[in-house]
Amino acid sequence: MFLRSHVVTAAMAVVGLLAMISSGTTSHASGPTKPAFRLAIHGGAGAIARNKMTPELEAKYRADLERALRTGHAVLKNGGTSLDAVVATIEVLEDSPLFNAGKGAVFTHDGRNELDASIMDGSNLKAGAIAGVHHVKNPIALARLVMDKSIHVMLTGDGAEQFAREQGVKLVDAKYFYTDQRWKALQDTIREEEAAKKAGKGHAHIVHLAEDEDHKFGTVGCVALDRSGNLAAGTSTGGLTNKRYGRVGDSPIIGAGTYANNRTCAVSATGTGEFFIRSVVGHDISALMEYKGLSVADAANEVVMKKLVEMGGDGGVIAMDHDGNVAMPFNTEGMYRGWIDADGTVTVEIYK
């Protein structure tokens, strides 16, 4: 369909870059040649208040994001698959207490940590997902096992942990996930909830309070393109502070929080999960590319900056097409994000 000359491709890349900048999308244009491999991550989007962000804390975030990027880069550089890179990268973010996934997961109303994750292989549309586990140190690795070692896509709750044990995954004690910061956030939210109840305010208002926390969307995600040209995407989260009723958001839902397809793109999302499920965000970006011919930047913008905004959904996505072009639109104040090129050049950003 397209003239495949370098001149045309380079011109398209420049136009695309301008379009992305003008619409609030962050991107790393690939230039005239397709990169050997590339990897991008997010560490959640939301109201990242600049006044609460000290230089020391920001340095910690940037250091962990860069460490995750370099971990994934090493996998890809050594010829590893995009799936391997996605798992290795997300495990770094899960092991950091800064992000709402793995170690840093928020607390449920009952004072537990309830974890969801999913992964998808763009080369064959295989996928794995887990929801509602309490003792899995690295949920993304378990999602990978569901994909590779079971005939299923999605396992939940105690059953998912039973599968983990049978696969030789070492479960951790619930206290592994305890952090002062998240425990305090739960207590603050419950206190605000009680006050709101006394003031006669409804449940929606109460949850809105909970979501006003700085770390409301600390979900982590990764998209990668490997040397073989295969795309993969993964997402991991602790969900919402003070969540109850076994609530599941978009992170473990294939097509919503995570989607990958070599024909189009790899996507990982972060935001108000309910809106992302209703909008089938990941697959919608892919479909706009495949059926309407949009670029990854235009497709991601259409979904995040228009459709989700009209609906009231806050958050963002990272999306990478099969040529390594990256789009990172978000409609919130900030989104922890970064990408790394084949030559090891790292870019990490937080605000717009």
Add this chain to the structure above:
Amino acid sequence: MFLRSHVVTAAMAVVGLLAMISSGTTSHASGPTKPAFRLAIHGGAGAIARNKMTPELEAKYRADLERALRTGHAVLKNGGTSLDAVVATIEVLEDSPLFNAGKGAVFTHDGRNELDASIMDGSNLKAGAIAGVHHVKNPIALARLVMDKSIHVMLTGDGAEQFAREQGVKLVDAKYFYTDQRWKALQDTIREEEAAKKAGKGHAHIVHLAEDEDHKFGTVGCVALDRSGNLAAGTSTGGLTNKRYGRVGDSPIIGAGTYANNRTCAVSATGTGEFFIRSVVGHDISALMEYKGLSVADAANEVVMKKLVEMGGDGGVIAMDHDGNVAMPFNTEGMYRGWIDADGTVTVEIYK
């Protein structure tokens, strides 16, 4: 975009009907005028063995399918919404012991009944879903409550039942779901599993045995168009006989087993859920209509008869567009299905 003369519309309907018949799709063409309202259902697709189907049993299936259709029709005729009609219709199928949903749900490996359901409102893209509940008589009604009475889309396990109690839903004892037929199916499957293990055959083979049961895809679903022109879709299931690990299929996944959007269509799916999740079946049919301009018949065919077949996914969908055109493609031997017109004309079919 189209000439809106009756002649053209009628000609298109005829062409569409021929295309659907030739490709194995069942449809009820709407003719030159849009119907006031319409409703369609499925009761699962699979290897419905004609030699095991007695005239008496077939009459029972047909009677329950017709009763469900007439229940939904009464709601729509009296000016009820498509959402109300979907819930009322699916409740009839859930209360029947013949279908793998509600009363007739299959047993898990642990001898429990684990139910999933979801519903979506095409007018505003609101949605509700539950997964892994054990004491809810009508899961579709609880999915509706999640949509209407919570800020969430998906609730799971014990948490979903806690939400049900708080909403005044009467939970039933687990023994409500006991049927000799399903218990026998579990024992047969476990026996086959043991035999396969002794023969050194793998897990995939074992699950294949389980899926060879007649009722493997007894999931139920409904799509409806109401007098206001609003579409809705719902799906309810007991999942797979002998399932374990808290496995969740496509039925409670918005975008996969259930999707509704007034701009395009309402879809409910039944089949090997894992393939339907990976293919994001419901949203893909919608996207092919919205972004590629396909008719509901062509879009549903593309996904069920081509994409799913190539991937190895068995099953079918019912899909209805905003003009009331219905497509019901399935790539299995049969699919329990039917539709009812505004004038009360009922059609029920089982085989191709």
